[in-house]
């Protein structure tokens with residue numbers, strides 16, 4: 470019987486170190502980084518990354534054969550809960566999206582030559598990457614509809630692919646070294662075998678990063694030509710007769726869907742756990758404010774409606790943490806990159822960001838006007854957290870996946886609902902009627 474909620478004491482010490490590192494180094498340092506570009510930031514961050522490497526915590530998401538720590542999803546989830554306290558923390562540990570997901574994709578799909586070129590440098594933190602799937606003029610919740618095309622060709626000396634299409638929300642494309650591109654290679658194939666994955670390196674002629682799109686995270690930019698000169702931008706990218714060598718195809722033609730699924734399972738657990746880190750941080754601010762701010766001669770925390778917000782938030786937080794850890798555990802049990810934990814992963818993908826936003830919203834409420842200002846981190850946490858109800862698949866899509874899985878396990882019943890009380894009573898009477906009669910006469 471294994472049903473254990475405890476954390477291994479040695480690992481608990483590691484988690485405590487990470488928490489101190491995030492709260493006392495990364496969060497305060499980032500308060501001073503306004504206006505620095507990526508080159509300056511990389512120089513500033515290098516010693517922090519070195520410290521993480523010295524601790525043996527760098528790139529915990531893949532196994533040692535790919536240059537990572539191979540910790541398994543449960544430990545990774547616990548680490549991500551702490552890293553989630555600040556959006557920059559995963560970068561310092563070499564496990565930030567979209568690089569970690571791209572590394573997972575390359576680990577399963579790339580051949581050794583491709584791994585040498587892109588995967589291992591990515592794992593060492595020498596390269597940055599982007600994942601380009603979403604298209605502005607295609608409902609990208611349904612990847613079978615994608616229009617970006619890859620056509621194979623040859624000039625007699627070498628084989629290559631010609632790429633044409635329009636992508637957006639390709640996170641970090643303005644500062645990354647390569648993008649992993651999802652493009653249709655055979656429009657006549659069955660829907661889930663039409664697309665393939667390619668690596669397109671920065672500077673390849675025909676690939677243009679048009680702009681970083683203004684968003685709730687960065688409301689101030691949107692003009693064509695506006696490129697965010699540090700990680701965190703969401704880019705619009707156009708491919709016009711962009712030619713890449715045949716060796717830039719990852720896996721086989723038609724494996725794009727398969728590879729994208731392998732990329733997303735672990736990433737969704739880490740996203741969800743980072744949400745919990747955000748929610749936990751908001752919850753701590755909520756408690757502090759409730760204990761410190763007074764109204765009508767007593768702390769806010771003595772008002773019953775404030776207590777209601779605290780209790781509801783704690784219930785949400787505990788429930789969210791447990792379902793994410795269960796999904797991580799389920800993923801560790803399988804050897805299929807999350808396919809067998811698909812239902813659990815869809816559940817956390819829509820349930821956890823929603824709970825997180827509710828907790829941050831309550832924390833803002835308890836802070837009153839201060840919560841709405843940029844003097845507190847809550848407004849930024851709320852704006853950026855909103856993305857997670859859309860990124861990596863909209864809530865509705867994950868609800869559908871989960872509901873379909875649950876319904877698969879159920880057979881239709883005829884003629885009555887199996888819980889129909891008069892029917893069940895009649896059946897019970899047949900089975901137990903004599904026993905009831907036997908005791909009825911007792912005094």
Ligand SMILES: Cc1cc2nc3c(=O)[nH]c(=O)nc-3n(C[C@H](O)[C@H](O)[C@H](O)COP(=O)(O)OP(=O)(O)OC[C@H]3O[C@@H](n4cnc5c(N)ncnc54)[C@H](O)[C@@H]3O)c2cc1C
Nearest residue numbers: 600601602603608609610638639640856860861862863865
């Ligand atoms: C901050 C952020 C970062 C992102 N990073 C990346 C990235 O790095 N790379 C990348 O390729 N993409 C990225 N995305 C894009 C994201 O994955 C897509 O936005 C998402 O898959 C939805 O696609 P769409 O925007 O085309 O919405 P659509 O597919 O047009 O859907 C719009 C809405 O319709 C509803 N809907 C859609 N399908 C269904 C359905 N089957 N049933 C019921 N309702 C439905 C949902 O409410 C959905 O939100 C990012 C998005 C955000 C916000």
